[in-house]
Amino acid sequence: MTTPLTSAPVPGTSGPDGSAPRPPEPARPPRDLRSDARDNRERILQVARTTFAAEGIGVSMREVARRAGVGPATLYRRFPTKEALVTEAFGEQMVRCTTIAEDGLADPDAWRGLRTVIEQVCVLHALDRGFTAAFVTAFPRAVDFTEERTRVLRSLAELVQRAKDSGDLRRDFVLDDLIMLIMANSGIRAASREAAAASSRRFAALAIQSISARPAVGPLPPAVRLPLMAAMH
Amino acid sequence: MTTPLTSAPVPGTSGPDGSAPRPPEPARPPRDLRSDARDNRERILQVARTTFAAEGIGVSMREVARRAGVGPATLYRRFPTKEALVTEAFGEQMVRCTTIAEDGLADPDAWRGLRTVIEQVCVLHALDRGFTAAFVTAFPRAVDFTEERTRVLRSLAELVQRAKDSGDLRRDFVLDDLIMLIMANSGIRAASREAAAASSRRFAALAIQSISARPAVGPLPPAVRLPLMAAMH
DNA sequence: ACACTAGTGGAACAACCTGTCCGTTTCGGC
DNA sequence: GCCGAAACGGACAGGTTGTTCCACTAGTGT
Numbered sequence: 001m002t003t004p005l006t007s008a009p010v011p012g013t014s015g016p017d018g019s020a021p022r023p024p025e026p027a028r029p030p031r032d033l034r035s036d037a038r039d040n041r042e043r044i045l046q047v048a049r050t051t052f053a054a055e056g057i058g059v060s061m062r063e064v065a066r067r068a069g070v071g072p073a074t075l076y077r078r079f080p081t082k083e084a085l086v087t088e089a090f091g092e093q094m095v096r097c098t099t100i101a102e103d104g105l106a107d108p109d110a111w112r113g114l115r116t117v118i119e120q121v122c123v124l125h126a127l128d129r130g131f132t133a134a135f136v137t138a139f140p141r142a143v144d145f146t147e148e149r150t151r152v153l154r155s156l157a158e159l160v161q162r163a164k165d166s167g168d169l170r171r172d173f174v175l176d177d178l179i180m181l182i183m184a185n186s187g188i189r190a191a192s193r194e195a196a197a198a199s200s201r202r203f204a205a206l207a208i209q210s211i212s213a214r215p216a217v218g219p220l221p222p223a224v225r226l227p228l229m230a231a232m233h
Numbered sequence: 234m235t236t237p238l239t240s241a242p243v244p245g246t247s248g249p250d251g252s253a254p255r256p257p258e259p260a261r262p263p264r265d266l267r268s269d270a271r272d273n274r275e276r277i278l279q280v281a282r283t284t285f286a287a288e289g290i291g292v293s294m295r296e297v298a299r300r301a302g303v304g305p306a307t308l309y310r311r312f313p314t315k316e317a318l319v320t321e322a323f324g325e326q327m328v329r330c331t332t333i334a335e336d337g338l339a340d341p342d343a344w345r346g347l348r349t350v351i352e353q354v355c356v357l358h359a360l361d362r363g364f365t366a367a368f369v370t371a372f373p374r375a376v377d378f379t380e381e382r383t384r385v386l387r388s389l390a391e392l393v394q395r396a397k398d399s400g401d402l403r404r405d406f407v408l409d410d411l412i413m414l415i416m417a418n419s420g421i422r423a424a425s426r427e428a429a430a431a432s433s434r435r436f437a438a439l440a441i442q443s444i445s446a447r448p449a450v451g452p453l454p455p456a457v458r459l460p461l462m463a464a465m466h
Numbered sequence: 467a468c469a470c471t472a473g474t475g476g477a478a479c480a481a482c483c484t485g486t487c488c489g490t491t492t493c494g495g496c
Numbered sequence: 497g498c499c500g501a502a503a504c505g506g507a508c509a510g511g512t513t514g515t516t517c518c519a520c521t522a523g524t525g526t
Contacts, residue, residue: 170450172452172456176459177435180421180432180435180436183422183459184418184421184436185417187418188417199413203417206414206440206443207443210439210440210442210443212450215442215449219405223407223409224409225409
């Protein structure tokens with residue numbers, strides 16, 4: 001099974017031209033669209049962003065098209081698959097995540113930087129109505145954000161290390177804890193975007209409390225009335 | 234704002250006659266089924282429980298029927314709707330939740346009782362693969378667990394109050410925080426049931442840390458390697 | 467043993483989804 | 497203006513979902 005070696009070279013791959021099939025898809029951004037097409041594309045993206053953020057990824061492509069005032073075919077011409085649309089729509093949030101991480105890393109006070117990262121990421125995700133969880137569960141293996149992601153993770157790892165070195169972060173903290181807390185945050189559902197953001201703020205404060213190496217009971221952001229129908233079965 | 238949850242008067246306790254159209258559905262348990270039908274029903278329930286717990290609520294009715302070795306019609310004759318099946322299937326977990334809450338309340342040490350409740354509920358939900366979140370998001374207004382739920386909430390509210398009185402629980406803690414933490418826990422996804430449970434144990438420990446009135450950095454359950462593809466975009 | 471009916475499973479239905487085709491409209495350089 | 501190509505949208509295909517119909521099967525009281 002590991003030795004297909006002797007077989008004839010796969011036809012087509014030996015050519016000197018070496019034009020790869022098309023996996024990397026280098027030029028994703030719109031090339032030179034006609035003016036109306038460009039407008040439509042932009043409108044679709046905007047609608048997709050707000051709709052997905054507000055109602056989750058379950059919204060159908062048709063519905064996105066309808067709200068953007070175009071036909072389904074137009075939508076599919078610009079974004080050949082739903083995954084592509086979602087990826088593109090949330091690209092902005094992705095770079096925002098990167099920015100947050102690097103801003104945190106830039107803070108000379110690593111512990112404060114880490115705290116800021118946690119709070120901002122939590123709120124960001126809350127405003128996107130658990131986009132993370134939705135996206136991940138919907139497209140488990142999609143995510144060609146890999147490049148951005150590893151960059152972010154590298155930044156966070158260094159931030160965590162520095163916060164430990166300064167003695168502010170518990171020494172048994174690991175990067176997976178940070179991921180866990182962020183995933184947990186995305187499990188919070190509230191009645192409105194504002195409530196979700198407020199809730200996430202409080203959650204972030206509690207999370208920070210829990211990972212501090214020198215915990216001290218300080219004030220918290222206000223509590224939020226949650227739809228009790230939720231978590232208790 | 235200082236009166237979070239306790240305000241809701243228990244609905245439906247006013248009318249003496251109370252001949253509601255049919256919302257309570259008094260006789261849900263199987264009445265006098267034929268032997269084979271009874272077997273089938275039991276088998277369906279068992280399959281539904283394990284399947285929903287393991288793979289989430291997204292599993293189709295067809296699939297449940299197939300795994301139970303019956304036709305779709307049989308399934309639907311016993312459980313007229315998917316919601317009914319889910320509700321019935323998770324009834325067991327529901328009473329387990331109740332048990333956990335009442336055991337916690339029975340503990341003379343309220344703080345220890347609360348800690349136990351948090352950990353056990355978190356693990357329970359983890360083993361159900363985020364059943365709570367899935368259920369709630371799938372059937373936002375379903376849940377005729379109201380009776381059980383209010384009972385649980387009442388127990389928890391008292392437990393929280395007692396833990397505050399004993400000076401172990403932060404005084405700005407509210408019941409909504411508990412709900413928030415439980416919802417958050419259900420946002421955690423891991424590679425396996427075991428990993429999820431372990432993760433939830435660690436999460437619960439952190440949560441307890443964060444709401445303690447006298448926090449002290451103690452040991453935590455082991456960290457779990459999470460599918461980093463997840464929460465970080 | 468027998469009939470009678472509760473119970474059954476497979477096919478079918480309606481609604482929805484993602485993704486495609488094709489005749490029509492509109493842009494944009496001349 | 498004009499005309500070719502780009503872009504459009506409504507209808508179509510194929511799949512999956514929850515749910516129902518119906519001819520047949522198999523328990524059960526006699």
